[in-house]
Amino acid sequence: MPHTFIELYTATPAWTALSPGQRTAFFARIDEGMQRFDPECIRPVAMGRIATDVPRGSGEQFYAVWHCASREAADTLVAGIAATGWHDYFTTTHAIGEVDSMGQHLADLAAL
Numbered sequence: 001m002p003h004t005f006i007e008l009y010t011a012t013p014a015w016t017a018l019s020p021g022q023r024t025a026f027f028a029r030i031d032e033g034m035q036r037f038d039p040e041c042i043r044p045v046a047m048g049r050i051a052t053d054v055p056r057g058s059g060e061q062f063y064a065v066w067h068c069a070s071r072e073a074a075d076t077l078v079a080g081i082a083a084t085g086w087h088d089y090f091t092t093t094h095a096i097g098e099v100d101s102m103g104q105h106l107a108d109l110a111a112l
Contacts, residue, residue, distance in 0.1 A: 001070060001071070001098050001099070002067065002068065002069060002070070002098070002099040003068045003069075003070060003071050003073070003074045003096055003097060003098055003099065004045075004065065004066070004067060004068070004074075004095075004096070004097060004099055005065070005066040005068055005074045005077055005078065005094070005095070005096050006063065006064070006065050006066075006094070006095040006096075007063065007064045007066075007081070007092055007093070007094055007095075008050070008058055008060035008062070008063050008092065008093040009060055009061065009062050009063075009064075009090040009091060009092040009093070010059075010060045010061040010062070010090060010091050011061060011089065011090055012088075012089055012090060012091060014088055014089050015089035015090065018089070026084075026085070026089070029084055029085070030084050030086070033080055033083065033084045034080075036080065037076070037077065037080065040069065041068065041069040041070070041073040041076075042066060042067075042068050042069070042073050042074075042076070042077050043066065043067050044064065044065070044066055044067075045065040045066060045067050046063075046064075046065045047062070047063065047064040047065070048062065048063060049061065049062055050062060050063050058093075060091075060093065067099075068096075071096070071098075074096045075096075078094060078096070
């Protein structure tokens with residue numbers, strides 16, 4: 001069953017203290033780690049800066065949305081992100097869930 005993984009994140013003071021060269025080296029490590037994932041199982045959908053002028057918006061700075069072929073693939077991605085040292089530099093909030101139709105989603109809400 002396909003899953004969506006959503007990550008909201010904000011840079012920490014540890015990130016802002018890094019030099020440009022240290023940031024470049026870190027991103028090279030991220031890129032290397034991403035090459036290990038099968039693009040048929042894990043693929044980015046969208047990433048960007050979070051708008052600050054949205055009612056009830058998040059206080060986080062950035063978002064990433066990933067399509068994962070299964071819960072196992074999503075868990076593999078979460079573990080891979082952690083292994084890069086990402087959480088040393090960014091606070092994060094994660095959400096993982098099965099991909100459902102609108103009808104199924106409304107039925108789940110109605111059943112609460």
